[in-house]
Amino acid sequence: MKVVIQRVSKASVVIENIKVAEISNGLLVLLGIVDDDTQSDINWLSNKIVNLRIFGDDEGVMNKSLLDSNGNVIVVSQFTLHAATKKGNRPSYIKAAKPDVAIPLYKAFVKQLELDLGKPVQTGQFGADMKVELLNDGPVTIIIDSKNKE
Incomplete structure (x- = not known):
């Protein structure tokens, strides 16, 4: 399971001209899933995201977590x-999990993130053509892969 986390002042997701998600001050989490991802990857990644100290404290130092700052989250699936x-100029997505595997893991990730965060998490729609808009705060962008825990 791989995520790209962006600290945002605001973010939104639009599908077919309808805004389906919108937050201010928090994280936009782009989530990629592979076939061998498990609940263990979900638990580890969710815990890492809510506790990652990337929000400014009173002195402007990145010392606060999503929990400390009462931030919001949007999760967007991104295969x-x-x-x-590596080869050629057309990317291959063979490593990305197919929907029958990815959708349940995506839903489980969102649910775990809600449990760890203690409040609802907004989402895009799995497989939809989404327009994602964000104002990256910092900019702060972090990539985390649950296969690289050690």
């Missing part, structure tokens, strides 16, 4: 995070 680009 392209697992693109293989």
